[in-house]
Amino acid sequence: TGSSRPQRMLKAVQKNATKGDPKSVISAIDYYCRHKEWAMNVGDDKGLILDSVLTEVNPSTALELGTYCGYSSVRIARLLSPDSKLITIEFNPAFAAIARQIIAYAGLQDKVILVEGASGDLIPKMKERFGIKSFDFVFLDHWKDRYVPDTKLLEDCGLLKKGTVLLADNVICPGAPEYLKYVRNNPRYESRYYPSNLEYTKVEDGLEKSVFLE
Numbered sequence: 001t002g003s004s005r006p007q008r009m010l011k012a013v014q015k016n017a018t019k020g021d022p023k024s025v026i027s028a029i030d031y032y033c034r035h036k037e038w039a040m041n042v043g044d045d046k047g048l049i050l051d052s053v054l055t056e057v058n059p060s061t062a063l064e065l066g067t068y069c070g071y072s073s074v075r076i077a078r079l080l081s082p083d084s085k086l087i088t089i090e091f092n093p094a095f096a097a098i099a100r101q102i103i104a105y106a107g108l109q110d111k112v113i114l115v116e117g118a119s120g121d122l123i124p125k126m127k128e129r130f131g132i133k134s135f136d137f138v139f140l141d142h143w144k145d146r147y148v149p150d151t152k153l154l155e156d157c158g159l160l161k162k163g164t165v166l167l168a169d170n171v172i173c174p175g176a177p178e179y180l181k182y183v184r185n186n187p188r189y190e191s192r193y194y195p196s197n198l199e200y201t202k203v204e205d206g207l208e209k210s211v212f213l214e
């Protein structure tokens with residue numbers, strides 16, 4: 001049978017990017033997805049917002065829900081200080097297999113811990129498995145109907161601390177209306193919407209940044 005979209009994305013990285021150069025991996029994926037074949041990476045436009053929030057937070061421990069092919073893992077990990085870590089959770093084994101290779105091609109495998117499984121199962125195990133006390137930064141980019149239950153789970157597991165920043169992709173397209181209601185009407189969060197567009201298109205989308213206050 002033929003190749004998959006993630007496999008073709010990996011080939012484009014191996015062909016057009018320089019090994020060990022995260023910037024060239026990001027550019028190769030953006031070029032491929034803009035000119036050859038769309039894919040659900042956070043992309044270059046929303047990626048600039050992700051970069052600026054990350055630079056502001058400078059997290060020691062970051063969590064990503066929804067690795068896909070590792071594009072945002074590379075964007076996040078390239079900006080982490082030495083000794084800082086990104087834990088990224090991916091449910092789909094085929095996506096995880098490609099993501100590992102793209103993260104390794106960028107030379108960032110020592111900063112990224114990719115865990116296969118469902119967020120709902122893995123979040124309660126974060127403390128015991130990875131010695132995480134709390135996260136400084138969380139990027140939500142997995143199934144949109146999991147944003148609210150997983151945010152509540154992070155709260156209940158004591159994995160959020162005063163100042164933890166949650167950044168959620170796709171709050172307009174495909175949309176996460178319950179999540180917006182949850183964080184915007186909640187005294188424990190200070191939320192702000194960053195307008196942008198759906199990756200590689202002119203369709204409106206954006207990121208919601210929510211700071212945990214308690």
Ligand SMILES: O=C(NCc1cccc(CNc2ccc3[nH]ncc3c2)c1)c1cc(-c2ccc(F)cc2)cc(O)c1O
Pocket residue numbers: 040041042065066067068089090091092117118119120141142143144146169170173174198199
């Ligand atoms: O739906 C989206 N992404 C999530 C997603 C989607 C599929 C599979 C997975 C499997 N990975 C997975 C699942 C559950 C999980 N639990 N814990 C980890 C974990 C990991 C994840 C998405 C869609 C569009 C989009 C599509 C079409 C369109 F027209 C406009 C926009 C744009 C995006 O930027 C998107 O992010």
Ligand SMILES: [Mg+2]
Pocket residue numbers: 040041042141169170
């Ligand atoms: Mg997304």
